[in-house]
Amino acid sequence: MSRTYVGMPAFPRAAARAVDDAVLRANLRRATHTIRDRRAAAVAELADWAQLRTAAAAIKDRTLRHLDHYLLRLEENVTRAGGTVHWAADADEANRIVTRLVRDTGEREVVKVKSMTTQETGLNAALEEAGIRAYETDLAELVVQLGDDLPSHLLVPAIHRNRAEIRELFRDRMGAWGRPAPEGLTDRPAELAEAARLHLREKFLRAKVAVSGANFMVAETGTLVVVESEGNGRMCLTLPETLISVVGIEKTVPAWRDLEVFLQLLPRSSTAERMNPYTTMWTGTTDGDGPSAFHLVLLDNGRSDALADVTGRQTLRCIRCSACLNVCPVYERAGGHAYGSPYPGPIGAVLTPQLRGTASPLEQSLPFASSLCGACYEVCPVAIDIPEVLLHLRERVVEGGEATVRGVRTVVRPARRRALEGAAARAAGLVLDHPAALRRAQRLLYRTRGLHPRRLPGPGRAWSAARDLPPVPEESFRDWWARTRGDGAGRGGTA
Amino acid sequence: MRVALFVTCVNDTLYPATGRAVVTLLERLGVRVEFPAAQSCCGQPLFNSGHRRPTEPLVRRYTEVFAGYDHVVTPSASCAAMVREQYPRIAARAGDGGALAAAVAEVAARTRELTEFLVDVLGVTDVGARFPRTVAYHPTCHGLRALGLGDRPRRLLEQVDGLRLREPAGAQECCGFGGTFAVKNAAVSAAMGTDKARALVATGADVVCAVDNSCLAHLGGILARRGSRVRPLHLAEILASRDGSGA
Numbered sequence: 001m002s003r004t005y006v007g008m009p010a011f012p013r014a015a016a017r018a019v020d021d022a023v024l025r026a027n028l029r030r031a032t033h034t035i036r037d038r039r040a041a042a043v044a045e046l047a048d049w050a051q052l053r054t055a056a057a058a059i060k061d062r063t064l065r066h067l068d069h070y071l072l073r074l075e076e077n078v079t080r081a082g083g084t085v086h087w088a089a090d091a092d093e094a095n096r097i098v099t100r101l102v103r104d105t106g107e108r109e110v111v112k113v114k115s116m117t118t119q120e121t122g123l124n125a126a127l128e129e130a131g132i133r134a135y136e137t138d139l140a141e142l143v144v145q146l147g148d149d150l151p152s153h154l155l156v157p158a159i160h161r162n163r164a165e166i167r168e169l170f171r172d173r174m175g176a177w178g179r180p181a182p183e184g185l186t187d188r189p190a191e192l193a194e195a196a197r198l199h200l201r202e203k204f205l206r207a208k209v210a211v212s213g214a215n216f217m218v219a220e221t222g223t224l225v226v227v228e229s230e231g232n233g234r235m236c237l238t239l240p241e242t243l244i245s246v247v248g249i250e251k252t253v254p255a256w257r258d259l260e261v262f263l264q265l266l267p268r269s270s271t272a273e274r275m276n277p278y279t280t281m282w283t284g285t286t287d288g289d290g291p292s293a294f295h296l297v298l299l300d301n302g303r304s305d306a307l308a309d310v311t312g313r314q315t316l317r318c319i320r321c322s323a324c325l326n327v328c329p330v331y332e333r334a335g336g337h338a339y340g341s342p343y344p345g346p347i348g349a350v351l352t353p354q355l356r357g358t359a360s361p362l363e364q365s366l367p368f369a370s371s372l373c374g375a376c377y378e379v380c381p382v383a384i385d386i387p388e389v390l391l392h393l394r395e396r397v398v399e400g401g402e403a404t405v406r407g408v409r410t411v412v413r414p415a416r417r418r419a420l421e422g423a424a425a426r427a428a429g430l431v432l433d434h435p436a437a438l439r440r441a442q443r444l445l446y447r448t449r450g451l452h453p454r455r456l457p458g459p460g461r462a463w464s465a466a467r468d469l470p471p472v473p474e475e476s477f478r479d480w481w482a483r484t485r486g487d488g489a490g491r492g493g494t495a
Numbered sequence: 496m497r498v499a500l501f502v503t504c505v506n507d508t509l510y511p512a513t514g515r516a517v518v519t520l521l522e523r524l525g526v527r528v529e530f531p532a533a534q535s536c537c538g539q540p541l542f543n544s545g546h547r548r549p550t551e552p553l554v555r556r557y558t559e560v561f562a563g564y565d566h567v568v569t570p571s572a573s574c575a576a577m578v579r580e581q582y583p584r585i586a587a588r589a590g591d592g593g594a595l596a597a598a599v600a601e602v603a604a605r606t607r608e609l610t611e612f613l614v615d616v617l618g619v620t621d622v623g624a625r626f627p628r629t630v631a632y633h634p635t636c637h638g639l640r641a642l643g644l645g646d647r648p649r650r651l652l653e654q655v656d657g658l659r660l661r662e663p664a665g666a667q668e669c670c671g672f673g674g675t676f677a678v679k680n681a682a683v684s685a686a687m688g689t690d691k692a693r694a695l696v697a698t699g700a701d702v703v704c705a706v707d708n709s710c711l712a713h714l715g716g717i718l719a720r721r722g723s724r725v726r727p728l729h730l731a732e733i734l735a736s737r738d739g740s741g742a
Contacts, residue, residue, distance in 0.1 A: 016682035025686075329669045333686045369680060371673025371687070372543065374640035391543065391581075398545030425541055429549030432504065432536040433556060442508050462681035466688070467716025470509055477507040477514035481530045 005122075005150065008340035010365035015334035024160055024335055031159045032326045038272035039323055039379070045274070046264070055261050057383040060317035063252055064307060070219040070252045071298065077222030081284020083294040088246075090301050095126035097297050098211065098244055102132050105242050105293075107208045113226060113233040114138035115213030116320055117246050117299055119151060119342035120355075123211070134211065135177070135203045137232040139196050146173040152336025152344060154322040155270050160335055163187040170195050178202055200232060210236040210291070214247045215319065216262060217296075220255045223283045224296070227266055227276050237280045243291040248299050250307075250316040262319060265381040269321035302355030308404035311392040315350050317382040322347075324376035324386065330369060339366065346376035350389040357405050358397050364415045367393035398422065435478075442476045449474075499561055500528050501569040501606070504536035510708045516735035517570050517609060523735075524617055528568070531560045539577040544675045547585060551595075554585050558598035566616060567606045570731045572638030572706045575608040580641055608638065609731055610647040610706060620650045626736045627657030631700035631725075633691070633714065635707040636669050648706055648730055655733060661698035663691075672713035688717040695725055702728050 008014065018024055043049050063070055075085040088094035098118075102110055110127070112118070112134050124134045124145075136145040143158035144151050146169045151157030158166070167187040174181045174195070179202050181195045212233065216225040224245055226233050237243060253259065267276040285294050307313050325331045325345030336344030340362045341352040349370055353363040367390050376386045396403060398421070400414040414422065431437045449472050456464040463469075475483075498521070502514040521528045538553035557578065561567045569575050582603050586596040613619055632652060638644040652660050671677070671687025678684075691714060695703050701724070705711050708729050715727030 012680050012682070015680060019682045019686045329671065329687050330680070330683055333683050334680075367545075368676070371636070371669050371671060371676045371684070373636040373669035373673070375636075375667075375669070378640055388584075391545075394543070394545030395547045396545075399548060421544075422546070425544065425546040426549050429538075429541055429546070429552065432538070433552045435533055435535050438504070438535060445508070459678055462678040463716075465681065466685035466720060467713060468719035470712050470715060473509065473511050475511065477502050477511035478530070478532060480511055480515060481518075482532070485530070 005340050005342070008337075008362055010361040011334070011338055011340070011369040012365060014338035014340070015330075015369070018335040018338055019333055021335075023162070025333060027160055027162050028332050028335060031156065032332050035272060036326045039269060039326065042268040042272040042274065043379075046268070052261055052265055053381055053383050056265055056319075056381060057314075057317060059253060059258050059261060060382055061314075063254055064250065064313060064316055067249065067252065067307065070254055071249055073219040074217055074222060074252055075298075077220065078284060078294075078296050079222075081222045082286075083222065083284040083296055086295060086297045088297050088299045088301070091121035091299075094121045094246055094297050094299050094301070095123050098123060098246060099126060099130045099132065101242070101244050101295055102127065102209055103130065105209055107132075107242075109133040109135065109207065110209040110211050110244075111135050111137050111203050111207040111236050111240065112141070113210065113212035113236045114141050114157070114228070115211070115246065116154060116342050117213045117248050118211060120301065121246065121299065123246065135200075135207075137200050137203060137236060138228075139193070139230055139232075142196055142200070143169060146170070146177065150337055151342055153325060154320050154343070154345075154347075156322075160337070163189065163192065166192055174199055204232075204235040204239055207236070207240045209242045209244065210240040212236060212243065212245045214245050214251055215266065216259060217247055217252050218254075218256050218259070219252055221283055223256070223281050225259065226278075226280045227263070228278045228280070229271060229273075229276055231278050234278050234280050237282065238290045240291055242293040242295070243282075244295045244297065246297045246299055248301070249303055250318075266319055266321055269319075269323040269379070269381040302357070302406075304407060305357075305404040306351075306354040308409075309354070312350070312354050312389055314384050315347070315354060315389055317384055318347055318351065319382060320347075321381055323379040323381065327375040327379050329373065329375070330371060334369070339369070346370065346386045346390075347384070350384075350386055350393060353393050353397075357403075358393070358412065358415065364397045367391075367397060398425075439476070439478065442479075445472060446474060446476070496526070496566070497564045498526050498528050498566045498568060498612075499564040500530050501534060501537075501557075501561065501567050501574070502530070503569060503571045503574045505709050505712075506570060509712070510729065513570050513708055513729040513731050516729070516731040517568065520622060520731060520735040521568070524613075524619060524622060526617070529564075534560045537574040537577045539574060539581075540674055542577070542581060542585065547588070550585060551589060554582050554589075554599065555595060557582070558595065558602050561602050561606070562598070565605065566612060567602065568609055568612045569606065570609045570706065570729060571708070572608045572635055572642050572644060573709060575606055575611075576637040576641035578606045579603045608642055608644065608706060610644055610651055611642070613651060613734075614647045621654035622651065622734050624654075624658075624734045624736050625656040625738065626733045628702050629659040629661060629698075629700045630702045630704050630733065631661045631663050631695050631698040632666075632730075633663065633670065633695070633703055633705045633710065634666060635705050635710045638706050639667060644706070651730070651734060652704070655736075658733070661700045663694040663698050665691075665694055670710050670714050672710045674709070677713055684713070685717065688713055689721075692717045692721060692723065692725075696723055700725060702726050702733075704728050704730050704733055706730050
């Protein structure tokens with residue numbers, strides 16, 4: 001069984017559940033803080049980090065501005081090098097294409113390189129329905145698959161699991177998927193890794209078809225790039241006869257030389273390494289070397305909609321490094337599953353509502369899953385101003401407005417159940433825009449000091465459940481000023 | 496030099512002592528400060544909740560009320576960040592041919608958070624304060640990352656007579672307030688605040704100090720609920736203090 005993200009609850013509910021899970025919080029805290037500190041050290045080594053960041057944002061922005069041009073160039077060059085390019089407007093189309101391609105080979109199983117894009121399309125479940133078994137070969141993805149679980153981090157999908165939990169999963173579940181775990185397996189990392197290595201090696205050697213994503217696609221040469229740490233990617237990308245890569249259209253870069261910037265930014269931001277252990281690059285097919293058939297499935301699935309949005313389009317610069325997750329205090333406590341998509345954390349909070357639209361409660365809640373502390377923007381290697389996009393999407397949810405949905409320019413209506421809040425906001429705006437009214441409200445508050453409850457009713461209950469209320473003063477600042485300095489001391493009109 | 500105080504609605508209503516401390520402090524430093532009574536809220540709670548349209552009149556009001564001053568000083572990094580960072584974005588969409596955008600450009604550049612005004616404009620770090628307590632300074636997110644206050648608050652605190660300054664672990668992490676986030680995602684907000692409160696208590700400080708009373712209301716509320724004796728106090732009240740009582 002492959003679990004999917006369908007029917008996940010809105011963020012606050014799922015997050016509240018995660019907050020109560022002490023083991024999960026300890027796992028996440030340990031993992032994110034370790035990688036956070038190491039990233040900071042790796043980034044501090046480069047004197048030109050700020051310039052690299054600016055260059056990366058500029059390259060991505062230019063590419064996105066002319067994406068139609070670069071995609072056609074990419075198609076031309078992949079085709080010339082012996083590959084076949086397929087265009088998928090949405091997840092279903094991508095899954096249909098991949099399923100057909102696998103069927104055409106006559107195989108019933110595929111090995112997979114870790115890929116967020118195929119998580120996004122729900123490919124494993126689609127293949128399963130067609131009687132094709134997909135084996136995840138990234139260690140953490142394997143842990144997720146064995147546990148019938150969902151990824152909770154871009155880079156470390158099983159970050160919510162600790163060693164003891166992984167040992168149990170290996171011991172109990174590996175046998176059902178292939179070679180069982182060795183007898184007497186302990187939770188020592190080296191032993192766990194060896195168990196996974198033995199289990200996966202069988203798959204690598206047997207597989208005739210591999211499915212991957214890609215970190216970059218170079219338009220000028222038709223080259224795809226996969227950046228990884230474990231070597232499972234190298235195995236999948238070189239051993240099988242057929243390779244199918246499913247890649248989001250925004251992963252395009254114009255030229256080979258652009259990789260110079262990204263291959264410095266990505267490893268330091270994601271794993272805090274100067275250079276990742278394996279970088280695999282391939283251009284079409286080569287006789288007697290690697291897969292003899294190569295298919296590239298270019299996926300839109302909402303990306304063109306995001307591209308049409310002036311403020312939102314910067315989200316498409318993302319290189320999926322996960323630095324924003326690792327510094328996010330909300331992610332650290334809510335965990336990845338609360339974000340209801342393969343894209344958790346701050347980037348997920350802005351990406352998912354753009355890819356899927358804001359019609360349902362989960363997507364409507366995501367732009368609010370942030371205290372707007374700005375730590376994500378600070379570490380983002382491609383300078384996505386995530387707080388700016390969050391605010392932009394909050395407005396879309398609350399007030400509606402123009403947006404492109406499935407390629408059509410539409411006027412989005414305000415989310416349901418926001419009508420009451422909208423009326424309250426307009427009323428608050430009105431009071432605040434009339435200082436005399438504000439003053440009356442303040443005086444009412446002070447006159448009733450003795451009557452205030454220690455716990456607030458209504459929406460305020462969420463505040464006073466965990467916090468004492470501040471003491472209410474006897475008079476406002478403006479009344480103190482008027483009493484001691486006289487009303488006319490200020491300019492700019494009267495109250 | 497004409498200086499206006501933008502006290503902010505939270506300080507005006509719930510923390511008037513902070514506003515009074517700013518006046519005391521600035522007057523002691525020889526600055527005559529005015530309080531335009533037509534001022535209101537910067538609009539941040541509305542805007543951050545997605546209500547851009549009702550925010551726009553508050554942006555316009557701010558530009559009208561504070562036009563013509565050399566400096567607008569505010570004891571809130573968060574509200575200063577709203578004016579400097581978000582007002583231009585809101586004004587750009589006002590659809591009035593750029594009139595509001597021009598007014599915003601004029602006044603936003605002259606809006607300064609208190610420590611910026613003290614250090615950058617007045618050029619002082621020793622304001623002649625005395626506060627013989629152990630103080631943990633919490634750098635709020637908007638002060639740290641939106642305004643880039645850097646070490647300004649710290650430099651001011653280091654000059655306060657008798658004050659022992661403590662650095663909490665994970666100082667740069669958000670306290671979990673986040674405006675309406677505290678209510679909309681109450682569980683996560685409280686968890687963040689509780690972790691922050693623990694780090695503050697661990698410093699052994701008597702007082703937690705910041706440049707934003709909204710974050711302090713959240714932190715102070717959690718500290719009090721946990722029975723802690725650590726008391727929240729705005730930086731201005733420490734800087735205005737002469738006898739150690741906090742303004």
